Amino acid sequence: MSEIKPKSLLYLDNVSVSFDGFKALNALSFVIAPGELRAIIGPNGAGKTTMMDVITGKTRPDEGAVFFEDNIDLTTRDEADIARLGIGRKFQKPTVFESHTVWDNIELALNRKRGTFATLFYNLSKGDSARIEEILETVRLTARKDELAANLSHGQKQWLEIGMLLAQEPKLLLVDEPVAGMTDAETADTAILLREIAKTRAVVVVEHDMGFIRDLGVRVTCLAEGSVLAEGSLEFVSNDPRVIENYLGR
């Protein structure tokens, strides 16, 4: 067993998922090392979001293995379990609690006991407050902490969601199109933020924005039709003839 599984944070082997006969993932395999920052690109419908669904327990794979930290089988766990193991996820469409304040959004995300009894009698400690302040500072929302999340701009919601993921203190962060709908300045700032975050944990970023990927300057995996087309530096991947044909050339 341990021979075929290298020392990894996340390990996908031969994962397939089909929806009514259509293969969204087709024998997908790849490995993320602890602390790695990885970018994933690929045309629309390549299966990038489906891959995240499989890792986070939302979708069960038809076949294949998904392991976290070498030996935790994610295919047998539910979403809450997987989140508690230390996998955080940012959705493609920013998803924050609109009728809560910015502060409460972070408080809810904080990595504390999540049982019904624990939350019923939870008291905000000094330490927790300080942690929330710190995260708000990182995602530059301190000035808006008492406002409802519904009132934030699109870019700020993206950042709030990233802040919530930080509060969750994950070992692995999956980020689906973080800069969609952002201005150029916001996009550049987000690249800096993600690089900063990736210093202390592994991050997988799905993105279409090539400039953003270049700013990140990391190893790239290109998916198409549910499997890996090419993997390597951005330069290497973008010179691969199949990548050009399937993705960049379109």
Add this chain to the structure above:
Amino acid sequence: MISAFILKSLDRNISVCIAVLAAVAFIVPALNLLVSTESIFHIPTYAVSLFGKYLTYALLALALDLVWGFCGILSLGHAAFFALGGYAMGMYLVRQIGSRGVYGNPLLPDFMVFLNWKEMPWYWYGFDHFWFAALMILAIPGLLAFVFGWLAFRSRVTGVYLSIITQAMTYALLLAFFRNEMGFGGNNGLTDFKDLLGFNIQSQGMRASLFAASAIALAIALLISSAIVRSKFGKVLVGLRDAESRTRFLGYRPENYKLVTFTISAMMAGIAGALYVPQVGIINPGEFAPANSIEVVIWTAVGGRGTLIGPIIGATLVNFGKSIFTAQFPEIWLFALGALFVATTLFLPKGIVGSFRQMSRSRTTRKRADTPEHLQVDKVGDKGANLPAESLAAE
């Protein structure tokens, strides 16, 4: 731990509402019992019972608000929990009749004698004790809600489908309780009550006490509900109402949160039903009618979903209107109720209390708003305004 939990619940509005309920619990009985019938301050006994009944409806609406306003579960079967609590109380009251029934049978209630039953079914055991009945008033609705919720929430049934099965649940109970063989008095239900805790149920003192008990029960339920929704638990509820998958990926299990809240809410509804039955003097299967549950939704919507206080006001006002209306023009009451619901949805989507809060909030934001950024925020704010509980979160 508990006291900190309760203290956190007291914002200004809730404190005022609880103080009003506590005052009403003493003043109304006093004006009924101590002031002479000639005085203009005297409150007649029939009015005390009538308003006592409204208070139990208010408690039912509050219970619904906890699941509808905060978890987003539109229960169209809440009257079932109310009726079950009512039946548990009714069974105790029937056992207190003893040999004073029409048939004078010391062991069996009249309807069982009429059915030629020789002995009491096992599920009637214990109901001659008040403590046992009190326990069942909480346990039966709570247990039903727990089992129902466990099945429904675990299989992730939500939205319209969930509403439909709650409606089916109350309808199934309606049909079951209509059957004589069930042993709950069939069509006629349970009635002709004589005593409660040894006192004549018709007496003026008992009526006033039941009123006071209803007001106090409502105040306590409001306190507990407020503590729940203002705790982190309550924030998770609003979170899963807005974005359930987000709560899952943060490591919460929404089904457990819904289950706890649904069960607590059902127990509140059970208490409401138990206080209702002695004040109206009867419980019959009609209380399970699907339309009853829908009326509760209307009271809650009119008062303001997700505000806790709104449903109390809504239930009282609508039922006060109903009493007046049905006395004057009984045939058009249902049309009036329907029109009220449509009008609320169109013109007061956040209900009475929700609209008030929104008005007072937009006045304060306008005062603050002199920078262009704030003006912009205000505009976007209107879009988020159809989410009711934001008013609570904002306080």
